[in-house]
Amino acid sequence: MSKVTKIIIAGPRGKMGKETVQLVRETEEFQLEAVVDSKNAGKMLKELPNMPDEQAPVYDDMKVCLEETEADVLIDLTTPAAGKKHLELALDYNVRPVVGTTGFSEEDVERLRDKAEDKEIGAIIAPNFAVGAILMMKLAQMTAKYFSDAEIIEMHHDNKLDAPSGTATKTASLINEVRPHKTQGHPDEKEDLDGARGADIDGLRIHSVRLPGLIAHQEILFGGSGQTLKIRHDSMNRQSFMPGVKLAVENVLSLKTLVYGLENIMD
Numbered sequence: 001m002s003k004v005t006k007i008i009i010a011g012p013r014g015k016m017g018k019e020t021v022q023l024v025r026e027t028e029e030f031q032l033e034a035v036v037d038s039k040n041a042g043k044m045l046k047e048l049p050n051m052p053d054e055q056a057p058v059y060d061d062m063k064v065c066l067e068e069t070e071a072d073v074l075i076d077l078t079t080p081a082a083g084k085k086h087l088e089l090a091l092d093y094n095v096r097p098v099v100g101t102t103g104f105s106e107e108d109v110e111r112l113r114d115k116a117e118d119k120e121i122g123a124i125i126a127p128n129f130a131v132g133a134i135l136m137m138k139l140a141q142m143t144a145k146y147f148s149d150a151e152i153i154e155m156h157h158d159n160k161l162d163a164p165s166g167t168a169t170k171t172a173s174l175i176n177e178v179r180p181h182k183t184q185g186h187p188d189e190k191e192d193l194d195g196a197r198g199a200d201i202d203g204l205r206i207h208s209v210r211l212p213g214l215i216a217h218q219e220i221l222f223g224g225s226g227q228t229l230k231i232r233h234d235s236m237n238r239q240s241f242m243p244g245v246k247l248a249v250e251n252v253l254s255l256k257t258l259v260y261g262l263e264n265i266m267d
């Protein structure tokens with residue numbers, strides 16, 4: 001019989017949290033140990049409105065939850081500020097973090113990787129759990145070897161707190177790894193209106209769109225002499241992220257470092 005993985009979910013009432021509670025419930029080898037919410041401490045998950053019939057205790061303090069429960073993995077789907085604190089605490093308690101929460105800087109990732117390696121336990125930060133989005137990023141990196149001029153347009157729902165998206169910054173760093181350093185656009189261009197040319201990551205421009213009706217979408221536009229190429233991914237619902245969440249939980253158990261991006265654990 002395969003071992004059961006005991007899981008804490010932070011943010012269970014959120015859009016991603018709800019889907020993830022469902023994923024854990026329907027996966028035989030996963031067990032929901034507890035949840036960490038911004039309120040409702042002392043209740044059981046099933047007592048909260050619109051939650052499934054699940055006996056997991058609700059905490060509103062990650063430290064107390066980690067002290068009082070015995071979990072293998074923390075899945076965090078909260079906010080940039082809470083996610084950073086939760087990841088750090090999980091490592092302190094030897095619980096392996098799988099973090100979908102976005103808003104981590106490169107410095108955050110480096111610092112947390114050092115900590116995971118000191119503790120010799122695995123951690124995963126995945127700016128995008130959708131397998132199609134990972135392929136989009138890999139294709140963009142492959143394309144950038146041949147088309148060094150690119151701009152990223154990311155489009156998300158208007159409840160998103162961070163901009164640019166984690167996927168866009170990750171895509172930009174993958175592209176910048178393979179193209180010669182360059183500043184996008186005319187060397188003498190100037191913005192008559194601040195922000196007109198978008199955000200700048202090492203010369204690569206990112207444009208962030210926020211609209212009701214959207215979920216998570218991204219295009220990378222490449223331009224070459226006399227031709228353009230567009231790579232696009234669309235998440236139509238949050239179920240699109242669940243196979244990636246499952247893959248991350250299964251893989252984090254055998255890692256001894258922090259992995260940033262699911263492309264590093266996909267064959």
Ligand SMILES: NC(=O)c1ccc[n+]([C@@H]2O[C@H](COP(=O)([O-])OP(=O)(O)OC[C@H]3O[C@@H](n4cnc5c(N)ncnc54)[C@H](O)[C@@H]3O)[C@@H](O)[C@H]2O)c1
Binds near residue numbers: 011015060082126159
């Ligand atoms: N990696 C991916 O594939 C992926 C996909 C979708 C969303 N996201 C990211 O996941 C995060 C959550 O997204 P969402 O759309 O579910 O947001 P949401 O606003 O619907 O849910 C966030 C939840 O976190 C809870 N929360 C806030 N602070 C908390 C704290 N300190 N402790 C416990 N719970 C807390 C809120 O009460 C809320 O229920 C965001 O950072 C988003 O960018 C990542």
Ligand SMILES: O=C(O)C1=N[C@H](C(=O)O)CCC1
Binds near residue numbers: 129
């Ligand atoms: O906030 C969201 O919703 C999403 N954020 C991710 C990002 O910042 O890249 C991608 C998936 C959806």
